[in-house]
Amino acid sequence: MEIDLLIAVATPMEIDPFLALSKVVHRRTMPGNIPLITACINDIKFQVIITGPGMVNTALALGCYLGHHHPPLIIQTGIAGFFHGKGLSMGGVGIATAEINIHCGVENPEQCFPLLPLPFSLTGTPMEGSDGQLAMHPGLVNTARMHITQQFLSGRVLPGINPLKASYPRKCPVISGPFITVSTITASKPTATRLSRAYTPVMESMEGMAAAHTACRYDVPFLEIRCASNPVGVRDKKAWDIPLAVEGIAMALAALFDSGEPFWTQITPPDPI
Numbered sequence: 146m147e148i149d150l151l152i153a154v155a156t157p158m159e160i161d162p163f164l165a166l167s168k169v170v171h172r173r174t175m176p177g178n179i180p181l182i183t184a185c186i187n188d189i190k191f192q193v194i195i196t197g198p199g200m201v202n203t204a205l206a207l208g209c210y211l212g213h214h215h216p217p218l219i220i221q222t223g224i225a226g227f228f229h230g231k232g233l234s235m236g237g238v239g240i241a242t243a244e245i246n247i248h249c250g251v252e253n254p255e256q257c258f259p260l261l262p263l264p265f266s267l268t269g270t271p272m273e274g275s276d277g278q279l280a281m282h283p284g285l286v287n288t289a290r291m292h293i294t295q296q297f298l299s300g301r302v303l304p305g306i307n308p309l310k311a312s313y314p315r316k317c318p319v320i321s322g323p324f325i326t327v328s329t330i331t332a333s334k335p336t337a338t339r340l341s342r343a344y345t346p347v348m349e350s351m352e353g354m355a356a357a358h359t360a361c362r363y364d365v366p367f368l369e370i371r372c373a374s375n376p377v378g379v380r381d382k383k384a385w386d387i388p389l390a391v392e393g394i395a396m397a398l399a400a401l402f403d404s405g406e407p408f409w410t411q412i413t414p415p416d417p418i
């Protein structure tokens with residue numbers, strides 16, 4: 146079956162509310178014990194790959210998949226920590242304009258972050274800057290943000306199966322900006338402040354850069370769209386709201402596919418430099 150896009154997510158609970166809005170047609174497990182779900186919402190046909198958490202699991206799962214398939218788009222989604230002062234709040238939607246692996250580089254004896262750049266390219270693609278950051282396609286990012294924002298502002302009833310007839314959240318922020326990827330979740334105010342100064346990120350996750358890196362090696366258009374489950378900083382589980390964030394992921398994806406048209410097929414890829 147030809148699909149319109151692949152959705153990559155670390156754990157099932159992050160995508161279950163969106164699958165509840167969709168029609169699931171098939172579930173199987175790929176070699177490596179990687180779940181793959183085939184589903185549709187409106188006229189959009191998609192697959193969901195459950196990669197497992199972290200960069201290694203993500204690159205492994207997407208590498209296995211992309212060895213056999215070439216989807217028109219990959220969306221990496223899930224919950225994430227948000228940085229204060231960038232317009233996001235709990236439950237808000239972030240879209241990555243750049244992907245940064247904060248652990249990859251050469252130690253700077255003067256300061257922890259940012260690391261000094263490596264003297265070679267890791268991806269060998271024009272998306273990668275001299276600082277190792279991967280730039281996302283601005284046309285894709287802006288169109289996705291516009292689609293989600295417009296649907297949210299409309300406050301209309303969500304599409305799909307939606308037995309509760311839930312509506313889009315009118316006041317939910319949708320913000321684009323750089324995303325950082327970490328192997329160690331930030332759990333102190335000084336580290337959050339240092340990261341914020343070094344990269345001006347809007348969100349922190351554990352998978353984004355690995356998914357973006359793999360997508361760009363296979364020349365597949367890529368978007369990372371996440372929903373804020375917690376502020377980045379002191380680890381206070383009382384300040385986390387995972388159910389709010391996974392509902393937000395479902396609403397953002399439903400808003401993106403509401404028109405029934407895969408808008409990403411209309412956007413030309415950037416010219417190689």
Ligand SMILES: O=C(O)c1cccc(C(=O)CC[C@H]2O[C@@H](n3cnc4c(=O)[nH]cnc43)[C@H](O)[C@@H]2O)c1
Binds near residue numbers: 199225378387
């Ligand atoms: O400690 C717990 O009880 C607990 C329960 C559920 C989830 C967690 C996580 O640590 C989730 C990590 C997971 O979600 C993404 N994520 C969410 N917030 C952040 C963050 O502030 N910094 C980095 N990653 C975050 C991440 O992509 C992982 O997949 C703990």
